[in-house]
Amino acid sequence: MMEKKRRVSQYIFTLLGNSYWFFPWDGPIYQGGLKKLCFVGLNCYSCPAAVASCPIGALQNFMAGLRFNLQAGSFLFGFYVLGFLGMVGALVGRLPCGWMCPFGLIQEWLYKIPLPKISLWRPLRWGPHLMLILFVITLPLLVTDQVGFGYTWFCKYVCPAGTFEAGLPLLALQPELRPLAGMLFNWKMAVLVAIMTWSVFVSRPFCRTMCPLGAIYGLMNRFSLMRLHFEEDACVQCKACYTICPTGVSFYNGRDDINSSACIRCLRCSHICPAGGVSVEFSLKGPSKKAVAE
């Protein structure tokens, strides 16, 4: 039942984020006021149907324009995007990854293809943090042209969501753009095909190894208002929580914290646990004195 609700939520948010269906008549992309708002998941704002802005694209743009803006006396630091992500993260942590992100939904579809499944090499979990620090913040900030503008490195060289949601539809809709698709586009297609193929065999590989948005939300998993609680004494070591976890969080044996930054808060573990050992807390109240003493 919970899984059904989650799936419905993923569809609703995918449709809400991409609800502009006049693009074949009105122009290549939506240009209305809603694009001042950030979407909660990774959803390219160059997608013809996108009505809101991708927070990672937005953050990179602020980083890329920071030097130029400061030289021009304009103090645009990206507080708006950071504040938005911080508010969402402080409330629910990485829940948008599991319940709202369109690209997460695509990877889950692909994982349903009945082929052998393999687990992910754990050190790759550091990938999202590396992407965030290097491709979203450092390179756009430091590598600039003569005028002082940086580049959106993650969008340009990595983001498969942009290729899938924007690059491919725009090339399909506008034949005059096709001669412009050169080596860079071939590279991005190779990344997209690699991620999509990987998604058939590994659960949510992009979210677990590359997504900088997941890295930001994930940092707040331990501190968010919403938290998961694991009752160790109730655990019967059946491993059902680990088997069903889409991101391989292994808290039943103490290897990971239940609020690890890898957890996308799909809440499957809380429903599969036969002993009721996993619960969801949404409260400002800390652990009771009795629980602490125990």
Add this chain to the structure above:
Amino acid sequence: MRIIPLFLFLISSAFFVAGILLGEPASLWQKAVALCMSCIGIG
């Protein structure tokens, strides 16, 4: 009482409001509606 989530939320809200006052939504809109071909790998 868990202070950290409350503190995180309040400071994030302050950032969000500061961004609005600095005119960041308008700047974001300008970037988001001007189709950047190289950003999606075309051109």
